[in-house]
Amino acid sequence: MHVLTILDHPNPTSFSAAIAQRFIAGAEAAGHSTELADLNAEGFDPRWSMADIEGDDSGLAPPDVLREQTRIARADAVCFVFPLFWWGMPALTKGWVDRVWSWGWAYDQLDDPEVSLQRPRTGLFLVPAGARSDEMEDKGYLAAIETAWMAGTFGYFGFVRRDLKVLNGSKGSAARRDRLLDTAYQSGVTLAGPV
Secondary structure (H helix, E strand, O other), X not given: OEEEEEEOOOOOOOHHHHHHHHHHHHHHHOOOEEEEEEHHHHOOOOOOOHHHXXXXXXXXXXXXXXXXXXXXXXXXXXXXXXXXXXXXXXXXXXXXXXXXXXXXXXXXXXXXXXOEOOOOEEEEEEEEEOOOHHHHHHOOHHHHHHHHHHHHHHHHOOEEEEEEEEEEOOOOOHHHHHHHHHHHHHHHHOOOOOO
């Protein structure tokens, strides 16, 4: 299986970057081929523009979007790694989603709003969060994120398997961070295919 990891963090030595590397190591240990899209390091432009709208209308995506869509086309699984940011995705991840998973390529709400135009894939989300898990559950934040991302946004992308792992306590002790890094590694080792 070929696994694409999308990393969004401006600091290459961040905990998010470490999570991505441990996940990739686990996927490679399981025999998968891997590819990393480091959105910050590559300078991806998250701004949705007229070029994107014209690309949707003409079927000719802008070159940077086409590059990302080509990466996705190679992948059997896509893993997103980004920190939980104001109870959502950081702006770069959101812009990547807005621009890359475009109408007419990822989905077509006119013909069938519930069916993706993409082939079946596995979608995994490893999201470091400073918040405690009980705080997220008690206040309804986790349920809101699951609804917005798993049932909403990423429900249109052909992710027949969708797994959200909020890595709570990412700003905690070294022992806690080591356990979260192990979770990332094991997520790579045990990653299931889309079928």
